[in-house]
Amino acid sequence: MSASNQTKKTVTIKDVAREANVSYATVSRALSPGSSIREDTRQRVLEVCDRLGYTTNYVARSMVMRETRLLGLVLPSIDNPFMSEMAYHIECIARSLDYSIMLCSSSYDLKEEEKAINLVLGRQVDGIIIIPTARDSYPNLKKYLNKVPTVFVNENLMEAPESYVTVDNYRGTFIGAEYLMALGHKRILYFGRRSTTATHTLRAMGYQDACLQHGVEPMFFDSYTDATTITNGYEMARQLFRERQDFTAIQASTDTFALGVLQAADEYGIRIPEDISLLGFDNIRYAQLPKINLTTIEQPKAAMADVAVNILVGKIQNDFEAYSHRVLTPTLTKRSSCMPIDLSRPESEIEWRLRLSTNDVHSPFAHELPL
Amino acid sequence: MSASNQTKKTVTIKDVAREANVSYATVSRALSPGSSIREDTRQRVLEVCDRLGYTTNYVARSMVMRETRLLGLVLPSIDNPFMSEMAYHIECIARSLDYSIMLCSSSYDLKEEEKAINLVLGRQVDGIIIIPTARDSYPNLKKYLNKVPTVFVNENLMEAPESYVTVDNYRGTFIGAEYLMALGHKRILYFGRRSTTATHTLRAMGYQDACLQHGVEPMFFDSYTDATTITNGYEMARQLFRERQDFTAIQASTDTFALGVLQAADEYGIRIPEDISLLGFDNIRYAQLPKINLTTIEQPKAAMADVAVNILVGKIQNDFEAYSHRVLTPTLTKRSSCMPIDLSRPESEIEWRLRLSTNDVHSPFAHELPL
DNA sequence: TTGAAAGCGCTAACAA
DNA sequence: TTGTTAGCGCTTTCAA
Numbered sequence: 054m055s056a057s058n059q060t061k062k063t064v065t066i067k068d069v070a071r072e073a074n075v076s077y078a079t080v081s082r083a084l085s086p087g088s089s090i091r092e093d094t095r096q097r098v099l100e101v102c103d104r105l106g107y108t109t110n111y112v113a114r115s116m117v118m119r120e121t122r123l124l125g126l127v128l129p130s131i132d133n134p135f136m137s138e139m140a141y142h143i144e145c146i147a148r149s150l151d152y153s154i155m156l157c158s159s160s161y162d163l164k165e166e167e168k169a170i171n172l173v174l175g176r177q178v179d180g181i182i183i184i185p186t187a188r189d190s191y192p193n194l195k196k197y198l199n200k201v202p203t204v205f206v207n208e209n210l211m212e213a214p215e216s217y218v219t220v221d222n223y224r225g226t227f228i229g230a231e232y233l234m235a236l237g238h239k240r241i242l243y244f245g246r247r248s249t250t251a252t253h254t255l256r257a258m259g260y261q262d263a264c265l266q267h268g269v270e271p272m273f274f275d276s277y278t279d280a281t282t283i284t285n286g287y288e289m290a291r292q293l294f295r296e297r298q299d300f301t302a303i304q305a306s307t308d309t310f311a312l313g314v315l316q317a318a319d320e321y322g323i324r325i326p327e328d329i330s331l332l333g334f335d336n337i338r339y340a341q342l343p344k345i346n347l348t349t350i351e352q353p354k355a356a357m358a359d360v361a362v363n364i365l366v367g368k369i370q371n372d373f374e375a376y377s378h379r380v381l382t383p384t385l386t387k388r389s390s391c392m393p394i395d396l397s398r399p400e401s402e403i404e405w406r407l408r409l410s411t412n413d414v415h416s417p418f419a420h421e422l423p424l
Numbered sequence: 425m426s427a428s429n430q431t432k433k434t435v436t437i438k439d440v441a442r443e444a445n446v447s448y449a450t451v452s453r454a455l456s457p458g459s460s461i462r463e464d465t466r467q468r469v470l471e472v473c474d475r476l477g478y479t480t481n482y483v484a485r486s487m488v489m490r491e492t493r494l495l496g497l498v499l500p501s502i503d504n505p506f507m508s509e510m511a512y513h514i515e516c517i518a519r520s521l522d523y524s525i526m527l528c529s530s531s532y533d534l535k536e537e538e539k540a541i542n543l544v545l546g547r548q549v550d551g552i553i554i555i556p557t558a559r560d561s562y563p564n565l566k567k568y569l570n571k572v573p574t575v576f577v578n579e580n581l582m583e584a585p586e587s588y589v590t591v592d593n594y595r596g597t598f599i600g601a602e603y604l605m606a607l608g609h610k611r612i613l614y615f616g617r618r619s620t621t622a623t624h625t626l627r628a629m630g631y632q633d634a635c636l637q638h639g640v641e642p643m644f645f646d647s648y649t650d651a652t653t654i655t656n657g658y659e660m661a662r663q664l665f666r667e668r669q670d671f672t673a674i675q676a677s678t679d680t681f682a683l684g685v686l687q688a689a690d691e692y693g694i695r696i697p698e699d700i701s702l703l704g705f706d707n708i709r710y711a712q713l714p715k716i717n718l719t720t721i722e723q724p725k726a727a728m729a730d731v732a733v734n735i736l737v738g739k740i741q742n743d744f745e746a747y748s749h750r751v752l753t754p755t756l757t758k759r760s761s762c763m764p765i766d767l768s769r770p771e772s773e774i775e776w777r778l779r780l781s782t783n784d785v786h787s788p789f790a791h792e793l794p795l
Numbered sequence: 796t797t798g799a800a801a802g803c804g805c806t807a808a809c810a811a
Numbered sequence: 812t813t814g815t816t817a818g819c820g821c822t823t824t825c826a827a
Contacts, residue, residue, distance in 0.1 A: 065804055076814045081806060091812060111546045112486050113804035116819045121483060123547075126527075131502065132512035132709075141503035144529055153543060156497075156527045158515055172524060175482045176494075283709070312713060319714035338503075338654070342683060343690035344715035436820055447798045452822060462796060484820035487803045 064105045073101040084109065115177065124152045124365065125173030128184040129161040133282070133309065134337035135354070136184060139206065142358030143182060150366055152179070161186050161280045163193055170197050180365040182206060187249040187279060191215065202368035204361050207352075209251040209380070216368065216376040218360045222252050225350040225383035226259035229304055229332050232348075232385055234267050237394035238302040238330060241269065244314060245289065245306035247276040256306050256334065272300060281306070286313020294321045301394055302330040308337045308349055311390075315345065330391040346388040353381050435476045444472040455480065486548065495523045495736065496544030499555040500532040504653070504680065505708035506725070507555060510577065513729030514553060521737055523550070532557050532651045534564055541568050551736040553577060558620040558650060562586065573739035575732050578723075580622040580751070587739065587747040589731045593623050596721040596754035597630035600675055600703050603719075603756055605638050608765035609673040609701060612640065615685060616660065616677035618647040627677050627705065643671060652677070657684020665692045672765055673701035679708045679720055682761075686716065701762035717759040724752050 070077035075098060082088040083098035101107075115121040124147050128136050144154050155173055159166035166186050173181060180202040185191065191210055194203075198215060205217035226243075233241050241264065246257045257273070264271040274293050278285050286305070290313050305311035311333035318325055325331045333340055333349035340347040360379050368375070441448035446469060453459040454469035472478075486492040495518050499507050515525050526544055530537035537557050544552060551573040556562065562581055565574075569586060576588035597614075604612050612635065617628045628644070635642040645664050649656050657676070661684050676682035682704035689696055696702045704711055704720035711718035731750050739746070 063804095067804080077804090078806080078815075079813060082813085085806085089812060094812080108542065108546050110548060110804055112483050112492060112548045113819090114806075115483050116487060116804080116821095117806045119819075123526075130512060131515065132509050134505070134508075137505075137508035137511075138503050140508075140527070141501060141529070144502065144527055148529070153547065154527045155494075156511070156515055156525045158512070158519070171479070175479050176524065177481060177483045283713075316714040339710050339713070342654075342710070342713070342716060343687040345713065434820095438820080448820090449799080449822080450797060452820095453797085456822080460796060465796080481820055484803095485822075487805095487820080488822045490803075 063110075064107045065110070066107070069098065069101050069105055069107050072105060073098045120179050120369075121177050122152050123155055123176065123178045124362075125155050125157060125170075125176075125178040125181040126183075127157045127159055127166065127169045127173065127181060129159050129186045129280070131156065131158065134339060135308070135335045135352075138338060138354050139184065139358055142355045143362055146359055146362040150362065152362075152366070159186050163187060163189055166190055167193060170194055174200055180204070180369050182361055182365060184208075185250070188251050188254070189249070202365055204365045204368070206357065206361050207252055209255060210378070211251065214376055216364050216378070218357050218364065218379040218381070219252065220352040220357065220383045221380045222255040222383075223259035223262075225334060225352075226256045226304065226306075227263045228383070228385055229334070229350050230260045230263035231267070232387075233302045233304060233330060233332060233391065234263070234269060236302075236330065236391060239269050239394075240272070240300040241302045241304055242272045242274055242293075242300040243306070244274050244293070244303045245276040245281070245286065245310040246273045247279065247306070249279055253306055260304055276306070276310075281309050283309045283312045283316070286310035287316045288313070290314040290317035291320070294318070294323065300329070302332065302391070304332045306334060308333040308335040308340050308347060311347055311349070312339070312345070315347075315390075326390050326392040330394075332391055336386050340386075341388065346390055348388045348391040349386050350383045351386045352383055356381055434481075435478045436481070437478070440469065440472050440476055440478050443476060444469050491550050491740075492548050493523050494526055494547065494549045495733075496526050496528060496541075496547075496549040496552040497554075498528045498530055498537065498540045498544065498552060500530050500557045500651070502527065502529065505710060506679070506706045506723075509709060509725050510555065510729055513726045514733060517730055517733040521733065523733075523737070530557050534558060534560055537561060538564060541565055545571055551575070551740050553732050553736060555579075556621070559622050559625070560620070573736055575736045575739070577728065577732050578623055580626060581749070582622065585747055587735050587749070589728050589735065589750040589752070590623065591723045591728065591754045592751045593626040593754075594630035594633075596705060596723075597627045597675065597677075598634045599754070599756055600705070600721050601631045601634035602638070603758075604673045604675060604701060604703060604762065605634070605640060607673075607701065607762060610640050610765075611643070611671040612673045612675055613643045613645055613664075613671040614677070615645045615664070615674045616647040616652070616657065616681040617644045618650065618677070620650055624677055631675055647677070647681075652680050654680045654683045654687070657681035658687045659684070661685040661688030662691070665689070665694065671700070673703065673762065675703045677705060679704040679706040679711050679718060682718055682720070683710065683716070686718075686761075697761050697763040701765075703762055707757050711757075712759065717761055719759045719762040720757050721754045722757045723754055727752055 066077045066080045069080045080098050082090040083095040131137050131140055147154055155178060157169035157172055159169050174197060182204055184206045185208045191213060207219050209219045210217050243257060243260045247253045261271045286309055294317055303314055305314055311331055314331055323329055333347045336349045336351035340349050364377050437448045437451045440451045451469050453461040454466045502508050502511055518525055526549060528540035528544055530540050545568060553575055555577045556579045562584060578590050580590045581588050614628060614631045618624045632642040657680055665688055674685055676685055682702055685702055694700055704718045707720045707722035711720050735748050
């Protein structure tokens with residue numbers, strides 16, 4: 054067992070106390086900043102700590118303090134560029150606030166997700182940040198949410214009394230579709246629609262409303278999976294290209310799906326953007342690679358991480374009765390995977406049409422304050 | 425404080441005991457599989473647990489069991505495709521073994537890395553998996569390594585009495601360089617050499633020895649940073665292209681650097697592979713993207729993760745006196761970023777030359793057993 | 796099979 | 812300013 058070797062080596066507060074000839078409460082005091090203790094005893098104790106190589110046992114401390122300063126991070130898969138980027142920012146900010154991260158994958162599965170929540174709960178995390186795997190995550194997890202402060206990332210819980218931070222997905226696809234239309238596209242296919250998350254429902258809606266508002270008929274190619282991986286996008290796109298070609302632009306529901314489209318298009322000899330324009334969503338790091346150069350909708354990931362951690366820590370410190378809904382604004386990142394359908398049209402006209410339409414998106418969240 | 429709300433809601437083993445009219449030791453027995461308890465009392469207790477919504481407090485259990493079933497994962501940045509992929513596999517395997525992961529970034533910095541180790545140590549993790557930031561990580565961290573089982577990933581500690589798993593980096597660049605030479609290249613630039621890790625030293629050596637062995641003069645472009653990000657690769661490549669063009673192929677020390685080269689090349693109107701062949705290392709997920717299609721050296725990431733976790737768990741369960749060095753075999757993944765310098769040469773000749781040379785790489789690890 | 800009690804390493808209330 | 816002591820929630824002897 055690991056027990057034996059730890060025991061023989063571990064030096065506790067008592068060892069220090071004995072060595073320094075003080076009670077072990079005094080050692081504890083010497084170690085905690087604002088406590089009343091004579092400066093020379095503190096120094097002496099600290100010196101002994103150092104000499105003996107004492108380090109605080111945080112699990113023992115957690116026990117009595119009733120806080121672990123541990124945050125559970127539950128997400129479908131860290132091996133997803135959007136999520137690993139989010140995780141990166143979340144960990145940084147958490148660390149700056151003296152919280153550590155327990156990482157748990159839900160593998161795009163509701164049951165696994167519930168297990169993950171139970172796990173972090175059992176480990177007494179002070180709070181949970183979850184990137185949910187589906188819309189059903191909320192009802193499914195509801196019963197645990199009163200146990201510990203939680204914030205949902207990237208899933209719009211609408212009027213649910215639970216904190217979340219998300220980008221305005223509706224607005225994102227709305228401005229995306231308008232951009233495509235401003236480029237002259239009238240046959241725009243929305244690729245990878247799925248109804249299992251609010252995020253994706255809103256994205257599909259934003260696209261659809263933009264089309265309708267401009268007299269363009271919406272077209273959909275639905276996703277058969279919740280795992281938004283490049284591979285799945287690729288498989289779906291192959292099927293798409295086999296079945297139909299009645300569009301001049303593809304608006305993908307995520308960048309990973311867009312990359313899958315790119316891969317399949319390559320295979321089918323379809324040039325992007327010459328034959329088909331392609332628009333993504335997320336602006337993952339790889340969207341900006343040369344040759345890829347994916348035009349996409351940017352999610353402000355660092356800002357979202359910042360808001361998420363701060364909401365959470367706020368709830369932890371204030372008994373978490375309140376909840377906040379934060380909807381951040383997405384922006385269009387123009388690169389080169391989209392091109393005008395009619396090259397003879399002057400650039401200025403595109404800009405003009407774009408400006409005209411985008412300034413009042415009738416988002417379901419028009420009332421919310423952006424960051 | 426979070427204390428108040430937790431207290432009022434948390435249901436402990438005592439509550440269950442009271443409700444079930446047993447001592448709380450009995451509740452503990454009911455909950456642990458192999459203990460002697462009458463089946464009907466067990467059922468009764470379990471029923472009460474369920475009714476009251478009791479869940480084990482793992483921090484309390486950790487205290488007495490002296491094991492947390494927590495593994496510290498310390499790495500430079502989760503926002504790095506190689507590392508997030510490794511993290512993904514590590515978390516999966518750990519979870520299947522009932523271990524959870526504490527994630528800590530070292531931000532490519534020795535001081536931060538030491539802090540991270542101290543942090544997870546303080547939190548009493550049962551073991552640590554570290555992807556070190558530099559060769560100095562080992563001497564720097566040495567003093568902590570007797571506290572808890574540790575395994576190093578992807579840094580060859582040579583004869584150091586500490587466990588590690590790595591790919592045979594020397595062999596990797598060796599076969600890579602030979603491949604390039606088999607394609608007819610004689611002016612191959614090794615891009616991103618750095619001497620701060622054994623990994624990168626060995627990669628540079630493998631390349632160099634392959635060159636020397638075939639009468640080709642090695643050429644280097646050194647990295648000025650330890651952070652192997654695409655951006656840094658891009659900056660370095662811009663400088664490279666500004667200064668010199670005396671090569672027909674670039675062998676990059678990592679895929680991320682290769683992607684940076686790709687980006688800079690694009691900017692400079694240099695076509696890959698028509699003007700310059702490009703070879704990477706790692707085979708990150710994005711290397712296989714269409715248009716990117718990077719020929720590279722594959723690291724068997726899933727296998728490495730598996731070995732790392734299993735070595736670690738083995739050490740945890742066996743008092744960790746022993747250590748193991750595991751060096752896995754890299755393989756060449758041919759895609760389309762490299763092409764023959766002389767297109768008129770028959771494919772068969774290339775294959776022949778390749779087969780001829782690669783079969784006895786004089787790796788410093790020839791004596792090690794691969795997985 | 797069950798209960799009583801000790802104790803894991805620490806903090807905090809209370810006394811001195 | 813310092814020491815004594817209780818107790819966080821749990822597991823595990825030792826008795827009964």
